[in-house]
Amino acid sequence: DNPDYYTQKKTLPQLKKDRPWYSDIYSQVLQDVVKRVKVSFDRFLKGDSNGKHTGRPRFKPLSRYRTMTYPQIKQDCLQGNRINLPKLGKIKVILHRQIPEGFKIKTVSITKKSERYYLTLSLEDKTVPNIKPDINPRSITGIDVGLKEFLTTAKGEVVAIPQHYRKAQKRLRVIQKRVSRRQKGGKRRLKAIKQLSRQHKKVADKRKDFHFKTANYLLSKYDVIAHEELNVKGLSRTRLAKSVLDAGWSSFLSILANKAENAGKLVVSVSARNTSQDCSSCGKKVPKKLHVRWHNCPHCGCRMARDLNAAINIKNRAVGHPVLKAQLTSYATAGVAEKPTLYRDSG
Known part of the structure; x- marks a missing residue:
């Protein structure tokens, strides 16, 4: 059978047994890697929300794999100028701005760019309404x-x-x-x-x-x-x-x-x-x-x-x-x- 998203996720526990060093990686981070592969192939075969197709997904060696994502995170992970990440522990960060009151942290991504590491937080506040265009058509x-x-x-x-x-x-x-x-x-x-x-x-x-x-x-x-x-x-x-x-x-x-x-x-x-x-x-x-x-x-x-x-x-x-x-x-x-x-x- 052709592998799909769910069968690939099921192989992760056995993968950790065959390659013990994978146990050093947080389980949800590994699952997110499988999800990224699925999204890449879906955009290649079916197209994105606008119907545009991307190129065929390519294997990414260690040197080209630059981002890892935590799809779920505890809300108290960020304390002052330190963030507590599973398997990595407490890491010192430089916050560009404080998180607005009432917003929840949904995902955390770490990206390596030019020998530096950047932290991206995805936030959500369900009480904030969607902004509808209120325009002056003369302008x-x-x-x-x-x-x-x-x-x-x-x-x-x-x-x-x-x-x-x-x-x-x-x-x-x-x-x-x-x-x-x-x-x-x-x-x-x-x-x-x-x-x-x-x-x-x-x-x-x-x-x-x-x-x-x-x-x-x-x-x-x-x-x-x-x-x-x-x-x-x-x-x-x-x-x-x-x-x-x-x-x-x-x-x-x-x-x-x-x-x-x-x-x-x-x-x-x-x-x-x-x-x-x-x-x-x-x-x-x-x-x-x-x-x-x-x-x-x-x-x-x-x-x-x-x-x-x-x-x-x-x-x-x-x-x-x-x-x-x-x-x-x-x-x-x-x-x-x-x-x-x-x-x-x-x-």
């Missing part, structure tokens, strides 16, 4: 992400692209050469690998910080933010792959959506088809190649930056989004004298 913008500028809003605001990876590339190249030249298995090679890992983490942390600050800036100004649906996976296979991955669009849009949900605001995605080609003033198609950065419509005389034209088109398309349509209707019935005009923007 809307569209954003066009790009490689020349990180993003342009429908009002012409521009956020410069920082290019964290490209700025660190020279330093990374030097360390990578150092790794390649040293003997495999040697202490000096291991030291160089750790140095390379720290440098990559520094780049990733800078990018993440930039994404959070940009998301906060947009959400402080607008209630509704529209963006185009991006095929980042496809773009990462083109000659622009390095720049696309350095920008981290997927990560940014995910952060933006999560922050908006927590703030009771709305992020919607619209079709990316011809957002740069269609004129935001008259709607006629004005073909232009990628290197052409200026929109000049021969039909209505509209002239503006290509990215601004795309951002306005994205904003205009968002008005047709079902959630925003409902908000517009409720906004109108609430006694607003003037209906919001969102289909035209002078830029």
Whole structure:
């Protein structure tokens, strides 16, 4: 019979007898490993909640297995600056912030990143209601992400692209050469690998910080933010792959959506088809190649930056989004004298 989640869990007691060192690992941590394998294969075969399929799960050697999770934990495990974990005992931790009153610790995960260990606590408070979007549909913008500028809003605001990876590339190249030249298995090679890992983490942390600050800036100004649906996976296979991955669009849009949900605001995605080609003033198609950065419509005389034209088109398309349509209707019935005009923007 093919192994499944339950048969694999049943083999764990015998596994501890055959390999006594497994007894040093907490039983629920081992069970969670089996669960992670099941989730990985389910996403590969059936897809996730959005129907997207991941790649075939691969064997993870010791060097690539970086996270262990306690699916259940005692509520009094955290005392001051120490956490008491089964089989590991009391460990000193640095808390970034105190746990809010009334919240319960559901899971605890320990992750190793660049020779440092990070503790992640999953919290729950059933008395906290779900935040429903309560938005002003007039406070809307569209954003066009790009490689020349990180993003342009429908009002012409521009956020410069920082290019964290490209700025660190020279330093990374030097360390990578150092790794390649040293003997495999040697202490000096291991030291160089750790140095390379720290440098990559520094780049990733800078990018993440930039994404959070940009998301906060947009959400402080607008209630509704529209963006185009991006095929980042496809773009990462083109000659622009390095720049696309350095920008981290997927990560940014995910952060933006999560922050908006927590703030009771709305992020919607619209079709990316011809957002740069269609004129935001008259709607006629004005073909232009990628290197052409200026929109000049021969039909209505509209002239503006290509990215601004795309951002306005994205904003205009968002008005047709079902959630925003409902908000517009409720906004109108609430006694607003003037209906919001969102289909035209002078830029």
